[in-house]
């Protein structure tokens with residue numbers, strides 16, 4: 747896949763546009779790679795006709811939340827992407843409130859990676875207890891590590907959150923990027939809806 751841009755001779759490329767193209771290419775690469783893993787990891791897909799297989803690979807994923815302990819993060823795959831489900835404790839939610847003034851887009855109003863309307867709030871969620879976000883950094887597509895508690899990571903210091911090891915972007919426990927970091931946006935929130943208190947459907951928010 748080429749990511750080059752044709753420009754009139756003598757004109758330097760706009761770094762922001764080159765950066766955006768690289769980022770998009772990496773995220774597409776990551777998504778395609780993930781779909782490959784999904785096909786290997788799910789043998790039942792092999793027995794389906796091609797169109798049924800494609801449908802199953804993009805289908806919404808139902809997740810039972812009852813097995814996630816408070817403070818733990820579960821990772822599920824949807825469309826080849828790692829989707830995090832973090833069950834936040836009251837203390838974790840407090841840590842998010844504390845950094846409202848330190849994050850770049852506290853209410854998720856930026857549009858590069860649009861946040862669904864129901865997650866355009868401080869906790870970026872339908873239910874404060876659960877963060878549901880795609881675990882891919884919006885800079886160049888690395889996978890952030892965490893969650894880290896207070897003073898568990900030198901770059902986060904007393905704050906809690908996630909660290910992208912590639913270029914040092916840090917995110918709070920709502921997936922909001924801290925100010926003055928390379929990542930241009932918060933971690934994406936996938937479409938989702940609750941089917942019951944303990945069941946969530948990732949990839950579909952219709953009629954919710």
Ligand code: FES
Nearest residue numbers: 883885886910913
């Ligand atoms: S990929 Fe560069 S900071 Fe995450």
